Amino acid sequence: MESRRGQGSLEYLFMIAAALVIVLIVIRVLSGVSSNTPNQQVILYADPENFPTFNTSDNYFVYQTTVTKIGDDLYNVTFKAIAKRDLSHVKIRATLMCNKKPVYVGDQYLTVTDEVENLPKGWYISRYWSPIRRDEFPCEVVLYVWVG
Incomplete structure (x- = not known):
């Protein structure tokens, strides 16, 4: 019987960090677009x-x-x-x-x-x-x- 090894906690941290980077990029892009819109x-x-x-x-x-x-x-x-x-x-x-x-x-x-x-x-x-x-x-x- 073969056993598969699960993902380690370090890999989960890398995935969370990548997701945060993507979210920050999206926020940065959207805030640049909204600065041209009057309040x-x-x-x-x-x-x-x-x-x-x-x-x-x-x-x-x-x-x-x-x-x-x-x-x-x-x-x-x-x-x-x-x-x-x-x-x-x-x-x-x-x-x-x-x-x-x-x-x-x-x-x-x-x-x-x-x-x-x-x-x-x-x-x-x-x-x-x-x-x-x-x-x-x-x-x-x-x-x-x-x-x-």
């Missing part, structure tokens, strides 16, 4: 009559838009993202989208991106678009936010 998408409204100011918030920021009159039927749209706590590796891409394309704002300025390595609590990222004609409203400021 949040936020839509802020801007209209001189209905939404001259608009506020909302999430876990990271308090978001504000303000519409300010700067001339006859001309307005300034400003967004501000105020940090609710100390943050690192912050990226915000903001796009202004209006009822009509703003005549006085060039295409290259409709989407702006800010990146900040460290943003202390209470500090903010802010951008504005100007001038926006009255007939180009209502507008939305669409924010894509990456943190960490």
Whole structure:
């Protein structure tokens, strides 16, 4: 009668180590893919009559838009993202989208991106678009936010 020898405990340790290496590689690859995906998408409204100011918030920021009159039927749209706590590796891409394309704002300025390595609590990222004609409203400021 033949007897077969079973696997030793050392061989089991090698198999477990190989499985852990594979799991770590998968996690590393997936975390690299997800870093291109924003943590949040936020839509802020801007209209001189209905939404001259608009506020909302999430876990990271308090978001504000303000519409300010700067001339006859001309307005300034400003967004501000105020940090609710100390943050690192912050990226915000903001796009202004209006009822009509703003005549006085060039295409290259409709989407702006800010990146900040460290943003202390209470500090903010802010951008504005100007001038926006009255007939180009209502507008939305669409924010894509990456943190960490």
